[in-house]
Amino acid sequence: MRKINFFQKIMKVIINCDGITKKDLAKELDFTTAGITKIVNELIELKLIKEKTYAESTGGRKPIILGLNEKKIGEILGVNLAPKSIELSISDINGKNFRSNIINIDEKMNIFVILEKNIEKLLKENPKIKIISFVLNGLVDSQNGISIFSPHYNWKNLNLKKYYEEKFNIPVVVENDVRAMALAEKIFGNCKKNKDFVVLNISEGIGCSLYINDILYYGSGFISGEIGHIVIDKNSNQRCSCGRYGCFESEISTLSLINKLKIIFPNEGHINMAWIIENIKSKNLEVLKVIDEVIKKMTIGIDMIISIINPEKIMIVGELFKEKIMLKKLIKNVGEVVLEEQKCEIIKSKFQENIGIYSAVALVNYNIFTDEKLLKKILKF
Template identity: 30%
Template sequence: MFAYIKGNFITNRKKGGEEMNYLSGNLELMHELNTKQILRVIRQFNPISRSEIVEKTNLTAATVSRIVSKLIEFNLVTETGYGESSGGRKPILLELNPGAVLTVGIDLEIDEIKGLIIDLNGRVLLEDNLSIKGEREQDHIINRVIEIIKKLLSKKDYRSRVTGIGIGMHGLVDYARGISIFPPAFGWRDIPVADMIKKEFDLPVIIENNVRALTLAENWFGMAKDLNNFICLKVGSGIGSGIFTDGKLYRGASNSAGEIGHTMVDEDGPLCSCGNYGCLESMASIPAIVKRTVKALKQGADSKINSMVNNLKEINEETVFLAAKQGDQLAGQVLQDTGRYLGIGIANLINILNPEVVIIGGDIVLAGDIILESMRSTVHNRALSYPAEHVKIINSRMGKEGVAIGAAALILESVFNIGHNINVDIGL
């Protein structure tokens, strides 16, 4: 969409006190800002009339009319009927054309790559996946990512409408430079993933930490749609949090914000992968749940899990979740303890950040309400009473596609929102 205005407001001072020269671009920049503002309002309130857009944006009627006409010309916005009249003509209603802009989302997991294409409403139009189990060499994994993107783009007539590619992956990510700083499971260092993918497709590519991608998915299409202050906790093989504050993802000074998994909840707890003891991740992640269950069974605990598997090596999180749902005391206690540990971490976040909502995502949601209720109870007892009374703690409904959907939404975020340094061109 919008030409990136390099050099805007740049001043060139010449020797001898010559008059300063200003590179223009002001009108183009203003057009971009106004267009993004109108797109955001239509998305948030659609269907909406032109006069309502004027009220909500404080732009002039002439500006709104001119930009809306251009959006209709490019098929980004459609007229859908008439609204209620307060006297005079009924206003024509506008809404986004969801199929006008498509984006690719990639979830680069430790053992699998998930890929999909979504429209402006977050509807998954196409999806695919590839196994990379045991693969760790960077060029090979990047080539596998390229392979799945090519498969997605080769189907139907989507390629002409795809405006960019978003990638969510674990570990430290430099969003602004498109660099994977350090994904622990892969062992890479400072790999320019975005540039490597962009060379293949000549499309904008944005990479982001997987938990922050999931957080963005919740804000665009999920349980936190259009909220300004919330936290998304992803609990799986590790534990991380995405922080949304004042309407923006918070990344921190060095892109490491949200590492709640490495905050201590028990100083006498087990050794964590980071080298410390008693970290939340070592106490409440999926591997920690399985490890505590197996340890109790080895110590002679009575449980129906013994009859569900041939040997202890077969136990996984699904075994524990199923046993708990069937009333098994050991499995239920393990999950309640897990909820308590998570609740301690969440209570700390609530006291510090005062969110409207805390969303729990990742494989942990498959446990059902046992962990969720334990979390809520712990938060009620440990967080400051006022913020605790005003926060909701809920499970995500995104499912296994959440990170990939959020990765695709990274492109939409750059199209709709002001302040992004990544240019996504949709033709206006």
């Protein structure tokens, strides 16, 4: 194996294990401790990794563990482009967040202009930023850094990577938001040890991402996981952001849920997620009836995922699942339709509001471990 690929392999194991001793690293990579020590010393000299705090010891001398050198890799500007907001965050490669700022947006605004202005300001103020990580809604060609189609922003074939790399002379990585969530689960979350899992995002939009055979799955045209636009009710009068009627997204997203409740409760001034959660807690029967309908439709989607992919876990992301009763209802409904043999854990993601920040950092991690050119660029060797 070429040296740089081996460097990447070592760095990947170090972050997956939250730090590791040389001895365990050798075991993990099926190498001799002497062989690993030689290459680790080279990585330490390059300041790519560092020896840090002591690991738990069973007695005797405490072993030294290895961690990524966040200072050498520099800071990451995370740009999370959601349907109704943009989040800009600054973090290090280990996921430590220094600041984040959310800008609420609407369709009248020129999102591209707002974005550029804010990115320029942050890059000027923070010279430690070494890379920009875009995580965005819609169809994304992550290899070339292109937003193929964002129905929420009305973007088509917008090359974010080329534009920002040329404008600010800084490496840029770009990924679909839900695929980046799978990376966050794999690198920082509850799927570190899983090889087959699915992330299902049930928020303002609906989408899923697939981690299969320990690899993030893209599909032939980077369009895998678009479960939100499967039409489940052709006769529905709910128009979807894609222009069709009765898609999963227009039937079960939080935006559609809010719209349905506004019709049922026309005199309620402001129906938002906080209002919905409050009414679920107080067991408002009319609200629960709508919720039960939505859960039934979610169950159809989850049944499809389990039957086609056969994952170990499905990680659910979404504000609606802040309330334990929601996940309970969902698990019960799914249990009634899947076969006993189709074992699959349905778990709420440990990330909630901070998912965008971790997704942006995990995307950089993943690219450093897989893209040789990017690693060389960031580290300048």
